[in-house]
Amino acid sequence: MSDLPTVGGAVFEESFGDRVRALLRARPVADAADNAARQMWGGCEYDVVTLALAAIDAVIAKQGFDHEVTYDEAVAGLAVLAAGAHPERSIDEHGAVARYVVDALLNRKEREAPFSYQVSIFGRDDDGSVRHRVAMAEFRLLTEHEDHRRGVNVLRASTDAINALVGGLEFDVEDEQAAIELMLARQLERGAFGQAEKAAERSLLLSIRYADELRTLLADTVRDIRTVLPQWVREVPEQLERNRTHLEERLATESRLLSHLRGALDAPDTEPEVAKASVRIAALLEKCRQRHTELHGKLVNARTIFLEEQARQSFRPVGGLRNPDILDGVLLPLLVLRADMAVEPAEAFAVLVSGSQAPRVVRVADLVDDLLAPRRVPSPEDPPIPDEELGDPDPPAIPPEVLEAAACLVDEAELPARLSDLLLSARAAYLPEEVERVIVLAALWKYAPETAQDVSTAVDTAARVLGAAAAVDADGTRITLPGWSGDDLIVAQDEEALSRWAARADREAS
Numbered sequence: 001m002s003d004l005p006t007v008g009g010a011v012f013e014e015s016f017g018d019r020v021r022a023l024l025r026a027r028p029v030a031d032a033a034d035n036a037a038r039q040m041w042g043g044c045e046y047d048v049v050t051l052a053l054a055a056i057d058a059v060i061a062k063q064g065f066d067h068e069v070t071y072d073e074a075v076a077g078l079a080v081l082a083a084g085a086h087p088e089r090s091i092d093e094h095g096a097v098a099r100y101v102v103d104a105l106l107n108r109k110e111r112e113a114p115f116s117y118q119v120s121i122f123g124r125d126d127d128g129s130v131r132h133r134v135a136m137a138e139f140r141l142l143t144e145h146e147d148h149r150r151g152v153n154v155l156r157a158s159t160d161a162i163n164a165l166v167g168g169l170e171f172d173v174e175d176e177q178a179a180i181e182l183m184l185a186r187q188l189e190r191g192a193f194g195q196a197e198k199a200a201e202r203s204l205l206l207s208i209r210y211a212d213e214l215r216t217l218l219a220d221t222v223r224d225i226r227t228v229l230p231q232w233v234r235e236v237p238e239q240l241e242r243n244r245t246h247l248e249e250r251l252a253t254e255s256r257l258l259s260h261l262r263g264a265l266d267a268p269d270t271e272p273e274v275a276k277a278s279v280r281i282a283a284l285l286e287k288c289r290q291r292h293t294e295l296h297g298k299l300v301n302a303r304t305i306f307l308e309e310q311a312r313q314s315f316r317p318v319g320g321l322r323n324p325d326i327l328d329g330v331l332l333p334l335l336v337l338r339a340d341m342a343v344e345p346a347e348a349f350a351v352l353v354s355g356s357q358a359p360r361v362v363r364v365a366d367l368v369d370d371l372l373a374p375r376r377v378p379s380p381e382d383p384p385i386p387d388e389e390l391g392d393p394d395p396p397a398i399p400p401e402v403l404e405a406a407a408c409l410v411d412e413a414e415l416p417a418r419l420s421d422l423l424l425s426a427r428a429a430y431l432p433e434e435v436e437r438v439i440v441l442a443a444l445w446k447y448a449p450e451t452a453q454d455v456s457t458a459v460d461t462a463a464r465v466l467g468a469a470a471a472v473d474a475d476g477t478r479i480t481l482p483g484w485s486g487d488d489l490i491v492a493q494d495e496e497a498l499s500r501w502a503a504r505a506d507r508e509a510s
Contacts, residue, residue: 410467
């Protein structure tokens, strides 16, 4: 126990755990390199570590821009590098190596869950005894996200991957970037162009980290402002002002460094190696300035986004709960649109009717787990009431014999006919008054169906009495049959017969 302070006294410091966590960020890449030997192509000794860092670097280079790297693009880029390392191997093998590396960075073996490792935390009590506890270190390297504008899945490097690539722990981006640019300026002044290029690369990676922090805040604001409202009240206003000042300083510093590099390039006695390094550094600084300019625009609009989302999410009126008129309100307006204009509302309507749209980033393993989950045991229901306790069913509104008599009378009549003629036929056959009433109700339903309250019953009754295709119309003639008043309706077998009746009536009138 007495040898511990001399062997590793730093293990008891609070920052020691952070150093261990930083070291573990490289473990997934090392594990992927070790497991590569068990692949079909393992005997060719592809440099998995270099390919993994190249994949992370490629993702970071386009992260935050309009065209971020997709999974297929990352695989294609690594396949080119694999082909360069072993051109004698097949194209399929190069693609398999590339997919293996990208899948390892995504942790697809564990369904893209975070990498999880145990970390031992040591401490000392006041009496000198050693305390030990185990903590879990969880992190991601690459993650998949859906790009709604392009309709594809894109890859993004996590903060842990960026920190691992630039070789740092958790740090304040503003202070780190200011220090990097100060170091870069001094390196350029004394001509240390090799070190200056590394500092410029580090500054670019920090810019990406800075952009991701702001993008996450704005994305959470648009998604649900309630999750970040306390931050907007206390922290975000000061953070935005501090970020704006930081970006303005960075843009001014980058312009000054670019001017210094251009002066070095224009000098007649500049060595070729220095000129090449200056060009590379200038390209990196130009990328930094491009990102900072874009980020400055997002910072300026951040407050506007917050106010707009607050109005949209907090003060929008509650939608009314009513059934839409599918025919007149949805179908007919959609049919009169051009095909290209009808696609979007038709798809939106289909999604709302059929259910939520499936996300592009799906987890098949989760679906398998759900399907294999134990069956839910249904809760016991109350026993049904015995039939003798239910009572007699309610009698039908219209007796079946009345409907049968009305249907037979209409079948025997010569249609088209006036409603009064049908009623006179019922009286001549000495049928009950209920038969007359059923015929009148069926004719009225066919003439003005919106007046019926029980739609299903009215449709069935009218179809059974007059026929499913029957058509009824009025021409202004009043009914003179005792006991009834109103229009003497015209009852026909179908619309075509009704049209012939109207045409013949017009000819007779003329």
